[in-house]
Amino acid sequence: MRLAHVGVLLDRQAAKRRWENGLNVFQTYIGEILGHAGISFQWLDRAEQISQKGLDVLVVALDGKEEETASEIWKFAEEGGVVISFMGLSRLADKLGYSDRGPAGKGYAMLPAKFADQKPLRYLQASPWLAVSTSDHVPGEIGKIKKDHPDGDTLGAALLQFRVGKGVIDRWAVDIAETVVKFQQGAGPVIEDGIPALDGTGPVDDGILKADDAIEMDWELDREKTGTGAPYFAHAYADLWREVLIGHLLRRVVERGLTLPVIGYWPDGISHVAMISLDSDHNTDESAEVTADVLGECDTPATWCIIEPGYSAHIYKRVEQEGHELAFHYNAVHHDQGKWEEAEFRRQFEWLKTAVGMEKITSNKNHYTRFEGWGELFRWCETYGILSDQTRGPSKKGNIGFLFGTCHPYFPVGWSDEQNRIYDVLEISFLTQDLDHRTLADSSVIGPFLEQVEKVGGVAHFLFHPVHIYNQKPVRHALRKVVREAKQRGFVFWTGKQINDWERARRKIRIEECDGDGHILVQSETDLSDVVVWVPLPDENEAEPSDSAQMRFGVRCAKKVVTVQAKQRRWV
Known part of the structure; x- marks a missing residue:
């Protein structure tokens, strides 16, 4: 059982032309999607490298549309390689008997169960091919x-699979990488108020620029309601599209008798992770004491985001002693005397470090989810050593849930002026805040949220404010209910720092080889224990006993639990 060698082609000249003209190349995000899954791959920046790298699978992120590139891709497939493209390969359309009809806007994909057990799946960028002539392929x-709606006009197949010589060319009509990016970060910078919900439940047009002023969900089509009538965005579309991409890749690999291990999202013994974060608005010590009491009663750690002027010093000491995380709560809200500028971000952050007596602060969440532009916040976090952000979440009663399409921790991508680089800041978005608050959503959403997070393996992140926990008993009871229901479902509560540290550590593990008996060669840049590695089983292993194989990404996998040490390579 040999390890499949995967290459991702991002034509450097084609990307450079786009960047020079102010266009984005969100196709770079395929690397982040594969990296989050722990899949080993190598980048290719020009077509000539395809035949030089000993590849089994070529993922075409950006092909450049030159005839020479198309010829190299075709040759690779003819000789037995697997080619997977997302909304590309227009130079090969005619040769395959098809015509590229060009960008088709937003809509919904209907996929068979083996590709996605949820349908429809909203997409944000597609370019379908239509058959125009007879072809040997x-x-x-x-x-x-x-188009536009789950019941809209059919524009074409979501995926075309061509036999070419000894290999295959698979061409997705949907640009999955761009779809994931736009769900997570919006289609453009935040420069004005967003469009509110027609039913009045999501008045984001409040004159305050926020993360949720730029979302790519449909207010009518992508929300559901609980039994109490509470509306919420129900689907983690970005996470589901990630699973489509990875599952398709793994199926193509195992069909050829090869394997391509993936690294489990969480340590062995932890199936689901939940998180409580707290914003210290109003900063009354009494509210902090009551909140700490409730968390102690629930035996649950939390991330405390502290806004200036903060609590008294004894509160910070208690928070630390009881195993919680102290974090930053940057204030850029004008009516709360905040400003959106780097100098003010730095000033407030320096105040926090002095107030809590800590030089290293891992996490931040912006007050009122304030957000402007595209990458300013992430650049500031990088500059001042903040490793994780939690700003991206709902500010209104009616847009709670998966409004950014994800519950996974992820690294955001820059705009074209930064050549779409990946920011070194882990984003952990939240689902809702202050359940059962008199003006916010009720706790009937807890079950649906936990169910969707379980399905995609992300983080169920709930935000509360100590001032509301203190002043409103229903909010206090809702916090207890979140913890109770999550723990009943097997969730383990981590702080933002724990999530950040784990995610960064697991990404430093690389699977280098796999032998005929299914043993894998692991290399790591860090020490880490209880790492789960899922090794896809080739089709001939269909008889593998069920107690030693489980389904992951729609593929049967053997489970390995490994302990790794920095700078060591070992077979397991």
Whole structure:
């Protein structure tokens, strides 16, 4: 069982042309998607490298549209390689008997169960191909993409699969990488108020620029209601599209008798992770004491985001002693005497470090989810050593849930002026705040939120304010209810720092080889224990006993639990 060698082609010249003209190349994000799954791959920046790298699979992120590039890709497939493209390969359309109809806007994809057990899936960028002539390469057509609406006009197949020589060319109509990015970060910078919900439940047009002023969900089509009538964004579309991409890649690998291990999202013995964060608005010591009492009663750690002027010193000491995390709560809200500028961010951060007596602060969340532009906040966090941010979440009663399409910790991507680099800041978005508050959502959403997080393996992040925990008994009871229901479902509560430290450490592990008996060669840049590695089993292992194989990304995998040490390579 040999390890599949995967290459990702991002034509450097094509990318450079786009950047020079102010265009984004969000296709770079394929690397982040694969990296989060722990999949080993190598970048290719020009087509000539395809034949030089000993690849089994070529993922085409950006192909440049030159004839020479198309020829190299075709040759690779003819000789037995697997080619996977996302909204690309227009130079090969005619040769395959198809025509590229160009960008088709937003809509919904209908995929068979083996690709996605949830349908429809909202997409944000697609370019379907239509058959125009007879070709020797009759494709398999998988799924459909619908224009605008799940019941809209069919624009074409979601996935075309062509036999070419000894290999295959798979072409997705949906640009999955761009779709994931735009769900997570919006389609553009935040420069004005967002569009509110027609039913009045999501008045984001409040004159305050926020993260949720730029979302790519549909107020009508992507929300559901609980039994009490509470509306919420129900689907983690970005996470589900990640699973589509990875599952498809793994299936193509195992069909060829190869394997491509993935690294589990959480340590062995932890199936689901939840998180409580607290924003210290109003800063009354009494509210902090009551909140700490409730968390102690629940035996649950939390991330305390402290806004200036903060609590008294004894509060910070108690928070630390009881195993919680102290974090930053940057204030850029004008009516709370805040400003959106780097100098003010730095000043407030320096105040916090002095107030709590700590030089190293891991996490931040902006007051009122204040957000402007595209990457300013992430650049500030990088500059001042903040490793994780939690700003991206709902500010209104009616836009709670998965409004950014994700509950996974992820590294955001820069705009074209930074050549779409990946920021060194881990984003952990939140789902809702202060449940059962008199003007906010009720706790009937807890179950649906936990169910969707379980499904995709992310983080169930709930935000509360100590001032509301103190002043409103229903909010206090809702916090207890979140912890109780999550623990009943097997969730383990971590702080933002714990999530950040784990995610960064697991990404320093690399699977280098796999032998005929399924043993893997692991290399790591860090010490880490209880790491789960899922090794996909080739089709001939269909008889593998069920107690030693589990389904991951729609593929049967053997589970390995490993302990790794920095700078060591070992077979397991």
